[in-house]
Structure formats: C-alpha cells, structure tokens
Amino acid sequence: MGVMDKVARSQRAAELAESPLPLDQIVMGDCIAAMRALPAKSVDMVFADPPYNLQLGGELFRPDGSHVDAVTDDWDKFDTFAAYDAFTRAWLAEAHRILKDDGTIWVIGSYHNIFRVGAAVQDLGYWILNDIVWRKANPMPNFRGTRFTNAHETLIWASKGEKAKYTFNYRSMKTLNDELQMRSDWEFPICGGQERLKKGGVKVHPTQKPEALIYRILLACTKPGDVVLDPFFGTGTTGAVAKRLGRRWIGIERELAYIDAAAERIAAALPLDESALATMQSPRGAPKVAFGVLVENNYLTPGTVLVDAKRRHSATVRADGSLASACGASGSIHKVGATVQQAPACNGWTFWHREVDGVLEPIDRVRQTYLLATQP
Amino acid sequence: MGVMDKVARSQRAAELAESPLPLDQIVMGDCIAAMRALPAKSVDMVFADPPYNLQLGGELFRPDGSHVDAVTDDWDKFDTFAAYDAFTRAWLAEAHRILKDDGTIWVIGSYHNIFRVGAAVQDLGYWILNDIVWRKANPMPNFRGTRFTNAHETLIWASKGEKAKYTFNYRSMKTLNDELQMRSDWEFPICGGQERLKKGGVKVHPTQKPEALIYRILLACTKPGDVVLDPFFGTGTTGAVAKRLGRRWIGIERELAYIDAAAERIAAALPLDESALATMQSPRGAPKVAFGVLVENNYLTPGTVLVDAKRRHSATVRADGSLASACGASGSIHKVGATVQQAPACNGWTFWHREVDGVLEPIDRVRQTYLLATQP
C-alpha cells in the first residue's frame, strides 16, 4: 500500500467517524421515508431487492398433491401497474439522490417487475451498465407443464448517469473466473440448507437471496470500506456479506421479525471466515472450476498462505481468488506460480500447496473435494 | 391422424386459400403501416426483433402514426426514450390486433431496449408467460475491461391477455431437453459460419439471429400450418425456419437489400418431410380411454384388487368401472385415490396398481396395452 493510499484511508476514516450515516445499523421503517433522512451523495452502492408484484392467483399443488408455499405477504401486493410504478420511481429517485456521483445501483427482479424497474431506472437518468442473469441451479419446476421452467432472475447494474464514473474490479472478476472475463450470466443455487434462516422449522423470509450472489456483486463493484445501502433489507444478506468482505452497510426494513433475524445473523457473521462454509454452493455443470470459485464458496479462506512443495516460495490467497506472493507479484495462481519461478508458465493447481496438520497438499486436492461435494 | 383432424386440416386449407393474408411473402414497407393492412385476429404468432438502440435513423412513429424525427440533435434523453416508447407501443398495439385470441408474441432485445419493450407489453394488456435468456456460447468480449461481458439477450413470450389460451408443446420441449423440463435459459452460439449471410465477404445484416433460436420457438409455440408474422424481417431467419418446419410466414421489411437476401435464402430452404415434423404429443391430445372401457373389454376383471405403490391403500374394481375402497369410499379411480389420501386431487391412472406375478404395475400400463391393441 502506497503513502497516498494510507492518506486516503485515514481521511476516509475521519469522514466516516463524523458521518451522519447510521453505519452498520438497521433502520426500522418505510424505505422511502427512511431514505429521505439520509444525506445526499453519501453511499457507494445501493443493492435493492424490491417486492416483485407477483400477482399470484389460486392455490398450486405439486403432482404428488402437496401444496406449494407461495409468496402471500402483503408487502408484495400492489393494486395496479401504476401503483407499482409510482412506488418504484419514488424509491429509485431517493436512491439516486443518496448515491455518490461515482456510486452504482443493483436491483434484482423477475419478469413480473423487472421491465418496469428497468424502464424507471432509465427514465430517472441512471445509465445501465449491464443486466445480469442469475441462473438458478435448482429452480422450482413448472408443475402443470404449461410454460418453460422459470429458472432465472435478472439483475440490473447502473451508474448515476451516462458519463458517471464507477468502480469495477475487472481483474478481480477475471481472476475469479479462471482468467476469463466474467460474463453476464451467473449460476448459483437458490438459498437453502444451513444458510436459509428458519425459526421453528419455518423459513423466516420467503425470498432470502444466496450470499454467493451478493458476494460477487460487492467484490466486483465496491472497495473495502465502501458503504452499501439496502433499502429492502429483509433478513440482512447484504449486511452479512458486507461485514464478511470488510464493507460498511446500512439496512432499511419495516418488519420487526426480519430485523431481529437479520441482527442476530450479522452479529454471528465473521469477517472473512469460514462461517458460511456449508451455505454456498457452486456453479454446476461446468467441468472446469475457477480457483476463485473455491474462495467464493469458502473452500479456501482469503488470507491462507500457500507454498510450493519445497517451501521455497509462498503467497497469500486474496478475496477475489488472486494470489499475492511474498516478493510482490500478484495475479492468478498460474501467473504468480510462473513469476516466482521465473518460468514461462506454471500449473498453479499442482504447484501451490496448503498446509493441513503440518502436511502439504496441492490445492488441486481442494478442487477435487469441491468437485466431489458439488458434482453428481 | 383421426378423421376430425383431416376435416380440420381441409377446412384450414380452404380458409388459407381464401385468406387475404400475404402468406409466405415479404411485404416491403414500414412495419406499422404494413401491419395496419393486415386483418384482425389472423396470425398465430408474432416474432419480433425490433431495433435495439434508440437512434432509429429518423423512422419513428407516434401511436397516431405521425412521424417523429429522432435524430434531431437537441432532443434530450427523455425525448429519445419517449420516441422509442411511442414507436414500440405503436407496433405492439398493431400486433395485438392482428394476433388470433390464442396467439402469442415473442420479442427479443438487450438491456438497451428490453425493459421498455417489456413494460409496454404489460401496459398493452399482453400477459407475460416467460422471459427467456439466450446465453451466447461465444459472445463478443468486453474489449475495454470496463463491464461484464455482455453474453446474453432476453426474449419475452406473452399471450394476448391473462385468461387467453395459447399453444405450448410441453412434451416436445421436454423431449428436446433429454426428458427434463425445458428451462428459461437457452444456450446457442451466435450466428456465424455457413449460416451467416454475406455478400462480397461482408455480412448482409448486423444482427442476424441464429436459426436454432427461432427453431426452438416455433417448435415450442406453434403447430404445423400456423402463420407466423415477423414485422422486422431482416434477412428472413423467421421465414427460413418457418418453411423448414412446415409453418406459414409473413415478413415485413423496409430495406431492399435485406429483402433480396431473404428471398434468395428462403427459396433455398428445404421443408422437412412430414414424418420429421411429427413431434411428441401430450397425453392431452391422445385419445381418451375411460377406465370403464378397460373393464368392459376384459382388460381388467371386476373384483380385481388395486393398491397404491406402497400398498398403503387398496380398492376393488366394480363391474361399472368404479372403485370401492377398503375404508368405504367409492367412485372413479381419481376420486377414490384422492379420498384415501385425503388429497385435493389424484391421477388414478398412476396412483393405482395391480399385481402381476408379484410385481406392481400402474393401471396406466393396462391403458397403454389397450391403446396399442385398438389404435391403427
């Protein structure tokens, strides 16, 4: 870290200390009213998972006769498209005011609402940078055989305007994807297992999002110390991941039950720790596994020190799946392996080892473990 | 093919012969004006690949048909969006008028325009059935490294209204996908190689779509002989695939160069023969067999005891094709199955089994045997 960086960091710490922002806190109340109370140009990112306005009809049963537990909460009900649009434009306008000029917004939705959201985003002057598809590894089937299986959701990523600057950690994303550019289609399982918050065996929130999804977003489009605002906080996935990645967060939520669950969950979250190990699964179907995926899924913890078989070289795993060697080189496992050996190329999977109970094992072993756990 | 089918086909042929539709032809002209000349409720599908960007070369029309000059420099962004919206709503409204009540529309776009298109689709009363993601196997990389690789496009599939019927060949799609339900994310390569139309080494059209994409759409959502309208015909991918699949088509296109290329291409396309066109049928379309018919014809003897797969419930076949369960319930195979399970509904064909040489087989097997023996 250079001198300028240190100065910038210390200035930043001073700013945050005097900040009127409710950092790392959950604000209870209506999202629009609560956003009005926040100062202009004060946060680096808004992540929003607004109501989808599903407009579900009657009951739905599976072929085996069991009942599908649908989203029936009042917060998802709007009388008309016009009412939904008015609500959407109101909170998007507040978000635009609160964002710093170089901040970005992420919104997730399905075909029920995402087109209305996207049009509003454009009308309010935001500039869409990408739309991202979350491909669900295990979506709910279409039980009646009447349509295609609804197997994805859509995210919109936008800056404050056409000429606005923004953060995009291109190298981190490329490293995370095994030295290929990160594409606009991402595969993750839906949120379940240990990660899914339950109370008395019942899910706390009907639409809890997977941590791996937010992890990739924060890693791609924020820097450590950045402030992320989530106006539809729910059970606090954004807060938990932000804490894990060393980002600051602000949550807005109406329902006390969600707030309680979120507070408990975030308190238990440990920065860059293995706490979420069982929770995040991986891209399925791809025979290739990017090294970054192992990090993303907590098979390898950022900060782990890797060495070669003869302990002549060492390097540290970073949060984006890159390595930083003791001699200053950084990049993918292959590139750093080549650099420290002054070789033209290197297979990082077999070159780098981690120590387990005093014994060295190649990181390819971790990949095998991961594949065994995730491949059929 | 049954007698009724033959009658229906011949009626249909007669209708089409008298039809005022320009079947299997390319109409030269502006898409909105050309659509106005087509009769209401006359086509089974509209497939549309409208212009993606907002600079439409001065060919924008308001809903009233008046011309909009979109290239004027002093137009701000709102005006540009408004002009695109007006154009979009105008052609979508015409498409709604031209579609039969059980027809559907497909529109493809990218994040530049698809949100505006989707919102317009909803506002005009269409009912979105799915959004489909075309994952490009070989997308163009993001050369500047400033965003995620834009590796997909989005399609919207919608019926004419919430209660409208529509065609969806569920079994064909499931068969095409190795006996798993077809999902909402489809992977195809971009159009290239032999398929890509070129003239003097230069591609004829900048956004020619892969035939495989249209093939899947027509196979999923139309029947042989159905009429498909493409108001942005370009180089005629829709026409070539429709001809190949035994569907009728109408294309609208402004540019003579595209029309020439499309006409040549479609003339060279070879229709699949009828045996290749046969697709997986849904049991819904198969001839119905009442359970009582099996008893009447001695495929099942009155007094036979049926059980469920786990032998938890049992019932006796009566002479009139009704069942009498051990617990006193009686009625149709479906009703008794539902009653003994205390379920809202039940498919008796798969629920009830009979024992043959100590092995249980569903009574649907008996129905299959009967159908094989009695159908030509």
Added chain:
DNA sequence: CCCAGCTCTGAATCGGCTG
C-alpha cells in the same frame, strides 16, 4: 458408520370441458 431411499421444499403471474 455408511448408504440407500424417502421426504420435503423453493419469488409461480401453472386447465379443460360439460352442464
């Protein structure tokens, strides 16, 4: 202890025909 098999569930705009 392990494995095979069974159960449960997830942001879902999820019939058609007859009387």
Added chain:
DNA sequence: CCAGCCGATTCAGAGCTGG
C-alpha cells in the same frame, strides 16, 4: 358465469431414517 368432474403434472438439493 359457476360448479363439478376428469385427469395431467416435478427438479435438485438438503435432511432424515432405517437397515
């Protein structure tokens, strides 16, 4: 328009249980 009946319809993952 509504009630009632007919009968078609599911994938992957996690967790539990019994052998």
